[in-house]
Amino acid sequence: MDTLARLKARPLYLSQFEALRGNGLIKVVVGMRRCGKSSLMRLFAQSLEKQGVPADHIIQMNFESSAYFNTRTYRDLVDAVQKQMQGEGRYYLLFDEVQLVESWEKAINSFRVDLDVDIYLTGSNAYLLSSQLATLLSGRYVEINVHPLSFSEFLTFIEVDEVECAFERYLMYGGLPPVVEQGEDQFLAQTVLSGIFDTVFVKDIARHVQIRNSLVLSDIASYLADTAGSRVSVTNIENRLKSAHRKTSTETIERYLQALVDAFLFQRVRRYDVKGGAFLQGLEKYYPSDLGIKNMLLGFPEGDYGFALENAVCNELKVRNYEIRVGKTDTLEIDFVAKRKDETLFVQVSASLMDAQTREREFAPFKAVSAKPGKKLLLTLDRLGLGMQGDVEVCNAVDWLLGRS
Incomplete structure (x- = not known):
């Protein structure tokens, strides 16, 4: 059995994702490295598909991946997301280690204001996230603590x-x-x-x-x-x-x-x-x-x-x-x-x-x-x-x- 399947035994966190889904707030998934945040995001994406959300309406980006080495500023992030949003309906944005993108909070705030999206972020450093969240997003996010x-x-x-x-x-x-x-x-x-x-x-x-x-x-x-x-x-x-x-x-x-x-x-x-x-x-x-x-x-x-x-x-x-x-x-x-x-x-x-x-x-x-x-x-x-x-x-x-x- 692979790691992804094993992590399905973590209903505590997946239930929190579901309970907060579509509530208008940005979901910030925090916890130490390698505790399972990224896998939980992938599992949530799978769950969304099983519930009928089209796969092309689920946009996942891991900013530690080489696929996103060129997405390093908030303008890069806005461009990358807009290229993938071609249809009608709600999109789900799932971003891993988003603090690696310079001024990422500006992009996230613009998505929240301008688009029909439900946003989920992960991060492995409380300081980097909280200091930037406080600038534009204070009162507009909720944390999911993963252990x-x-x-x-x-x-x-x-x-x-x-x-x-x-x-x-x-x-x-x-x-x-x-x-x-x-x-x-x-x-x-x-x-x-x-x-x-x-x-x-x-x-x-x-x-x-x-x-x-x-x-x-x-x-x-x-x-x-x-x-x-x-x-x-x-x-x-x-x-x-x-x-x-x-x-x-x-x-x-x-x-x-x-x-x-x-x-x-x-x-x-x-x-x-x-x-x-x-x-x-x-x-x-x-x-x-x-x-x-x-x-x-x-x-x-x-x-x-x-x-x-x-x-x-x-x-x-x-x-x-x-x-x-x-x-x-x-x-x-x-x-x-x-x-x-x-x-x-x-x-x-x-x-x-x-x-x-x-x-x-x-x-x-x-x-x-x-x-x-x-x-x-x-x-x-x-x-x-x-x-x-x-x-x-x-x-x-x-x-x-x-x-x-």
Whole structure:
């Protein structure tokens, strides 16, 4: 089965395409490189044809393809589209990596105003897209956030029934489709992951951030991977770089941190005062958007599953469209406070609760927010001791990731 067919197992995103179809807004599909944006665009085009849209009314352009090397300004783009629009009726414009076209937003705005079109764009850099969208298209677009394969998608993709072994593989190599295709071959997986990271560095970071020392950026990325789940201090990063004889200013570190977030390599999770209801300044946490990228940066270490599990839960909450933050209550911390519309989840993650001290430590933050409305959820790899414990639901993390609890 080829990659395109396998990606049909991603109904979450295709349903979003369909729900937003023809709503008058520009659809902006964002996410890190190789997470499946382009394939989803092709699948959507196939879906449109199956629903009766003529093939010549679906215009697809990937600006990283050699076929569009000469389409580099907004005037080139307008000319290219007008040449293909020869008939009556609505056209669908599907553009990949549109930020490669100079002043592309002018062309997109003109299409929106002058033509009967439904427009879909992809991009792999939040900064490049948002800065240009804000100029002419503010309030006229909606984002579709695409993530690496969730664990449930991963199982469908690899077509296996052995869940526990598959989960170990997922924690090690992550869910980027071209990496998953390599099976359990660590050398091939690492080669593909390294290539993806290098591509992100060159195409999505270096293009808009002046990189004077590429090793500094790599060191910061490795530091964030190594400290995923821990509070990050710019001062600590600065000291670590100094110890490696790479003196770097605070401003540069902050720019590089933002660049890694803009390229969707990492998610920044801010701290939140649960009792006071306000965000706290500094000491945010950073989680890699894909576990394979994290392990590649660290040389595929064998270690504690607890941090990898917490990272997987963070990524799953994002897939489920929760806004997440780290909860602070006096001296205690809740791994995630997740909000979606009128729903609130208080989530703790622990690989095991078999140790009495660990169990007491993980339950303590829930007591501090017992009066707060919201579901209290404790996720663990244990299979024993599950169910309601007072107002806290203890769930097996794998079952929760698969939507079974």
